Amino acid sequence: MTEAPARQPTLGVAVLTLNEAQRIEACLRSAAFADQIVVIDSGSTDDTRERAERLGAAVHLHGDWRGFAMQRTRALEHLNTDYVFFLDADEEISPALRAEIERAVSSDEDAVWRVWWDEVAFGRALTRMKPRGGIQRLFRRATLERFEGVVHEAPVLRQAVPVREFRARLLHHSRPTVYGSLRKLAQYVQLGATKRSAQGKKGGVWRGLVMGGLVFLRVYIFQRAFLCGGPGFLYSQFIALETFFRYAALRYDAPQPDDLARR
Secondary structure, three states: OOOOOOOOOOEEEEEEEOOOOOOHHHHHHHOOOOOEEEEEEOOOOOOHHHHHHHOOOEEEEOOOOOOHHHHHHHHHHOOOOOEEEEOOOOEEEOHHHHHHHHHHHHHOOOOEEEEEEEEEEOOEEOOOOOOEEEEEEEEEOOOEEEEEOOOOOEEEEOOOOOEEEEEEEEEEEEEOOHHHHHHHHHHHHHHHHHHHHHOOOOOOHHHHHHHHHHHHHHHHHHOOHHHHHHHHHHHHHHHHHHHHHHHHHHHHOOOOHHHOOOO
């Protein structure tokens, strides 16, 4: 009697959205190889949800914003695949990364895989910069219990597993325009200030100037953004400004959890 072929492990991709109509289609098309795509929307007022549904994603509205960790944990509840890859709406999976993800899933290994970014900012891929990220994105679904944290959320695993690393990178369209970067700046300043307030950290203008200056030097010089011309300078400046205003908000705005901006 011929044995039935072994069942291949399945992959789900989870995406968080809020008013991502301009980017969601490219994002989801890059993930079309997955067995299931779940979109967790935080209350978009544009046609993000409609565009995602047209591309075959299962869209779930969770407008009661309680942080990125909660939204990612909610995505797990809607997935029924063996593995899950978390993809942000401003990211795209390159063909090379797709091949690596498919090999990892086919291995059926109980592990966690990290991925790095190539930044795309102000109309240019900043490929001469050192890659950013090193974020854990691919998990075996049964091992991943939940996420914790308001911003820069962290996975909570049911057991310790090996950590692997993909060589190919995600394309991260982090700052398409100056105007959009200013809006994102305000969101992440408040999120970061709230997180640090809960940790009992202190803010202030001088502390912000020092830390922002150090961040600018790290990104522009040591991460080689200076090799990327004007877009590299703007990218570094926005990262530094986010750091400065985070400390200023921590000192003068008295951040509260209810003030959290949503993505």
